[in-house]
Amino acid sequence: LRDLLPYPREEREAWVSLHLSLKASLHLLLGEKVARAYDRLLRLELKNQRSGKRAAYPEAKSALLAAKRWVEAIGQAKRGQKVDLEGLPTAPHHVLPYAREIRAAASALGIPYGVLAAIVDNEQYGGDKALGLSRGVREAADSLAQGLAEVQGHAPLSRTLGLAQMSWEDALKQQDRLRLFGAWDPARPFPKTETEARKALEDPYLNLLFTASRLRGYFNALLGLPPRDxxxxxxxxxxxxxxxxxxxxxxxxxxxxxxxxxxxxxxxLLYQVVLEGRWHLEGRTLLPLKAWGPGAQDPAPSSLPTLTP
Structure with a gap:
């Protein structure tokens, strides 16, 4: 790692120490494999910075500081504390309302639901921040494209739509995999045309299901697994x-x-933790919701004296 940090010796050692502490924190929070994955990502980012490839940040310390903020938030969520999201490029207000659908779609295809939640967050955060088409323009384009598809059978624009911005062309290719996994309701006709695919993708759960299916195809290929695994x-x-x-x-x-x-x-990583529980969003802070009623855990003993009559 030191060879990827273009700083004077003392400063370089400080950044190495930060990286190792983040790796150790993730090991304690989520396990050794997650810590190794973080190390792999960080090294890839730093190599890309040095080689001139596309990178998320122009310099190493910016990437490490961003990683530090994420690990802090993940730790807060894992400990059931309030999660401070200030400064993080995330849009949980678009993700949490669909927590059930995200978990169901990801589970149906055997992939971590945090992966699917991250994709929804990326796409919706991008819409909020007007990266590419602004949200208003994109929604208008989707509406126009749907109308053209209904009238002409094909629309020459707006090829992705819905919660995860899934391609309607790719949605039409998911039938075999969804049926292989038993993830498609046999009572529901599978979309056959652009118009039918667009209508299906406006349904949040189906949008997520098609997205999860395409991801599963990618993952099987990238991990060297058989296509029908x-x-x-x-x-x-x-x-x-x-x-x-x-x-x-x-x-x-x-x-x-x-x-x-x-x-x-x-x-x-964050959503894999968060979607295991129930949370309320206030501004840029996630607050854990406590369970009350039958089956709820007893509150922790209080240090205050108990008064009895």
């Missing part, structure tokens, strides 16, 4: 591969790092 996948490197390949397959194939892939990795 249905085993449960839990490799932490999927938190990088999923957002990267969904957003820009050519960049991902070239092992580039950019905002969606770098931050997507940490978003995936």
């Amino acid at each position: 249905t085993r449960l996948l839990d490799d932490p490197w999927l938190y990088y591969l999923g957002p990267a390949w969904h957003n820009h397959p050519l960049r991902a194939q070239n092992l580039e790092t950019w905002e969606d892939s770098f931050h997507g990795f940490f978003k995936g």
